[in-house]
Each structure stands twice: as C-alpha cells, then as structure tokens.
Amino acid sequence: MVPVKARVNAWTARLRQQGRRVTAARLAVFEALIQARRHPTADEIYRQVRQRLPSISRATVYNTLDTLVEDREAGVLLEESSGPARFDGKRERHDHFVCRRCGRIEDLHAPALDRLPAPRGVGRVDSHSVTFRGVCRRCDTTLRR
Numbered sequence: 001m002v003p004v005k006a007r008v009n010a011w012t013a014r015l016r017q018q019g020r021r022v023t024a025a026r027l028a029v030f031e032a033l034i035q036a037r038r039h040p041t042a043d044e045i046y047r048q049v050r051q052r053l054p055s056i057s058r059a060t061v062y063n064t065l066d067t068l069v070e071d072r073e074a075g076v077l078l079e080e081s082s083g084p085a086r087f088d089g090k091r092e093r094h095d096h097f098v099c100r101r102c103g104r105i106e107d108l109h110a111p112a113l114d115r116l117p118a119p120r121g122v123g124r125v126d127s128h129s130v131t132f133r134g135v136c137r138r139c140d141t142t143l144r145r
C-alpha cells in the first residue's frame with residue numbers, strides 16, 4: 001500500500017499541474033479518507049476533519065469527496081439498502097463483504113475475482129469490485145446464542 005503522505009503528495013502535484021486549487025481543507029479530507037479504517041460516510045469524514053480544521057464546511061467535505069471519486073482516488077459504495085454513500089480510500093482493486101444485520105462493510109480480496117471477465121455489450125469496463133452480502137461472523141454468533 002502506498003503511504004498516506006505519498007498519495008496526498010501525488011494528488012497535490014496533479015491538482016497543481018491541472019491548475020486546480022490545493023487547499024488545506026482538500027488535503028485534510030483526503031488524508032482522513034485514506035486513514036479511515038472503515039468505509040466512512042461524508043458526515044463521518046466531516047466530523048473528523050472538523051476537529052483539525054474547525055472552519056471547514058460540510059459542503060467542502062462533500063465536494064472534495066466527489067472530486068476524489070472523479071479523480072479515481074476514492075471509491076464510493078452505494079448500497080441498495082439506501083443509507084448514505086460510503087467512501088473508500090483504498091485504491092487497489094478489492095472486494096467487499098456487507099453484513100445485512102449490522103451494516104458493517106469489510107474489505108476483502110478474492111484473487112479469483114481479479115480477472116473476472118467483463119460482461120459483453122456494456123461498454124468499456126475499467127474496474128470492477130464484487131460485493132458479497134450476508135451475516136458477518138459477529139452477528140452470526142449472536143444469532144446462534
């Protein structure tokens with residue numbers, strides 16, 4: 001995995017190169033997302049970054065997350081069970097397991113899925129991620145008790 005600082009620096013260089021704004025707020029949001037263990041919501045990132053930058057607005061956090069997704073520095077997980085979008089700062093290809101009971105989203109890497117053939121006729125596929133759903137081990141044990 002690329003260290004946090006290296007990723008932030010690379011994005012900073014890219015923003016500068018493209019004549020886009022490099023602000024403390026943008027960098028703080030990116031850093032918080034990379035360091036997040038779970039897949040945080042925009043509000044969770046906002047609450048965290050606000051501790052460091054009390055003047056940051058919620059809109060800035062939302063906009064920065066959108067920018068990071070557009071720049072392919074972040075992924076966004078939309079669960080059909082509604083709820084707010086969860087962001088993913090991990091850039092390497094990986095899959096997820098979502099617990100239907102507690103809503104926990106775990107990263108997992110199933111090497112067998114790395115070369116999953118793209119379905120025909122959908123257009124040009126440039127990435128993929130598989131989501132497994134079920135009941136996580138913790139919830140499963142609670143249920144059986």
Ligand SMILES: [Zn+2]
Pocket residue numbers: 039088090094095096106107
């Ligand atoms: Zn993930």
